[in-house]
Amino acid sequence: MKRTAAETAASHNRLSRRALLLGGAQLGFMGLLGLRMRYLQVDQADEFRLLAEENRINVRLIPPARGEIYDRNGVTIAANEPSYRITIVREDAGDVGEVIGRLSTLIELDDTALNRAMTEMKRSPPFLPVTVAERISWEEMSRVAVNAPALPGVTPEVGLSRVYPYGVDFAHVVGYVGPVSDYDLSKIEDPDQLLLIPRFQIGKVGLEAKREEKLRGKAGTKQVEVNAVGRVMRELDRREGQTGDDLQITVDQKLQSYIQARLGDESAAAVVMDCKTGEILAINSAPTFDPNLFVRGISVADYSTLTENDHRPLATKSVQGTYPPGSTYKMVVALAALEAGVIDSKTTYYCSGKLKVSNRDFHCWKRGGHGHMNLEGALRESCDVFFYECALEVGIEKITEMANRLGLGVKHGIPMSAVATGLTPTKGWKARNIDQDWVIGDTVNASIGQGFVLTSPLQLAVMTARLASGKAVEPQLLKSINGIDQTVPAEDVPDLDVNPNHLRMVRQAMFAVSNHRKGTAYSQRIIKDEVRLAGKTGTSQVRNITAAERRAGVIRNEDLPWERRDHGLFVNFAPYNDPRIAVAVVVEHGGGSKAATPIARDITLQALYDGDPPLDAYPSKDRNRIKSQQERLRLENPSLGSSGNDRA
Known part of the structure; x- marks a missing residue:
């Protein structure tokens, strides 16, 4: 049936309106999509850039140098010395066992220390570095550094270790440091993140323990860029921590x-x-x-020797x-x-x-x-x-x-x-x-x-x-x-x-x-x-x-x-x-x-x-004995130095 001109015009008008509506909807959708893209690419660019970079940038704690301890005249009685060690980050290493196997071909790994490290890795957050070897030689350190590309998550480091130059003389006063234990953490309500680093050392007894917070200092941080296998490519930023306070005691x-x-x-x-x-x-x-x-x-043998001694060398009498x-x-x-x-x-x-x-x-x-x-x-x-x-x-x-x-x-x-x-x-x-x-x-x-x-x-x-x-x-x-x-x-x-x-x-x-x-x-x-x-x-x-x-x-x-x-x-x-x-x-x-x-x-x-006092401060009957005693003590104990008194 042939349409009239009026019917054709009406149909055309209806199609035009639909086309306009559909086109407007499409145009509106494209506009909204554009606005969203602008929002994501421009307004939220910094946030998404940060999220992307976090996939390749790690933030790590830098342990501070522990404060040193001196006697009343400035003689160092508790110091820090450089110590070479090897650490591994579990989340960067991937297959830890395989990486450890490769590492063992380069340096000798102590079985006891290695077992302890594996235990620490299991109970520590995956991003924390765990020490697998410490006090290694410079040659061993160099071999690990040269083979770094084949050892993902492994990092050779130069750290600081506590040393007591006068050893036995100040053991009961200054005390000593040791790795943080579960018992140590149980006594602290809100532990410093430093204390969660495996084998991080704190004062155990003596002045080291009683003034731990002052001696410990504050941690620093560093941002490092890592590649797809977790290997550190470069250091992007470093903020040094606060060194622990130096203490001086009244003891001579x-x-x-x-x-x-x-x-x-x-x-x-x-x-x-x-x-x-x-x-x-x-x-x-x-x-x-x-x-x-x-x-x-x-060692177990050394500790047993101390605890089984009836004179109680560990007691601060x-x-x-x-x-x-x-x-x-x-x-x-x-x-x-x-x-x-x-x-x-x-x-x-x-x-x-x-x-x-x-x-x-x-x-x-x-x-x-x-x-x-x-x-x-x-x-x-x-x-x-x-x-x-x-x-x-x-x-x-x-x-x-x-x-x-x-x-x-x-x-x-x-x-x-x-x-x-x-x-x-x-x-x-x-x-x-x-x-x-x-x-x-x-x-x-x-x-x-x-x-x-x-x-x-x-x-x-x-x-x-x-x-x-x-x-x-x-x-x-x-x-x-x-x-x-x-x-x-x-x-x-x-x-x-x-x-x-x-x-x-x-x-x-x-x-x-x-x-x-x-x-x-x-x-x-x-x-x-x-x-x-x-x-x-x-x-x-x-x-x-x-x-x-x-x-x-x-x-x-x-x-x-x-x-x-x-x-x-x-x-x-x-x-x-x-x-x-x-x-x-x-x-x-x-x-x-x-x-x-x-x-x-x-x-x-x-x-x-x-x-050493002059011998004439003693009764005459004692002088020969005292002179021999002074000579013997200095011969047996180099820390006493040479006698400054050869007076009659």
């Missing part, structure tokens, strides 16, 4: 090394303090160990060890009695060799007794009965209060591991901890530093410094951080809250101990007037002596097994007229004070003369 290396050598194989401890400031000039424990062994990874102070505690009882008005310089008690208290005999060390004794004589000759009588009158509470005032039974805040509080007992302490009432015999035992009383060598040194100076000095070990002084100057140390006249009486008695012919330390005196010392001997029992043994005769220490012998103690300050240093020495199972007194005298003279 020469004196520390001398004392360590002088203590030798004894199970002992010694502390030397500045009387006026409290700065610790030396703090030693013996026997000792080489901390470098722990940094490198101590100077601050961790607590011992009955024996007769060195008599100065505490004397001052408590003087301050309470119980005695004065003229007060005397009669010593018959024992005192009966509550149907029990408490014996004096001198079986026949000392006769009538005043304070000076009782301290000079260490009469036990005199102090039994004093203690019974003054009471345990005032004795303990005085002990605390002198620094005993107090935990001193120096940055060393396991600093002990010790024990200065009271009636309340016994009721709380032992669930028993205090009895009068407890007071008698405490009066001569036995019973429940326990003190550390550090505390004994603090007590002696306070007695000598009349100041409430606190021990100080940290001298400066990055050159900024941390010590308390002498003029800022408060006075000790004790009558100066009473302190003077006790000091005079301590002088008599070493300089009066009847003094218990007279044989170990210093004879040069300008450096004479004042001190106090101490012997603390580690076993009970039965009545039957007393009747038959007390067994000599020499005839007992080592572990049943008495501890030997000696405390002193010098020079007497102008005290500069305080010394405390404890010799475990030394058989009495005779083991500690000569060591303390030698230490005192070495500290006062800043090296």
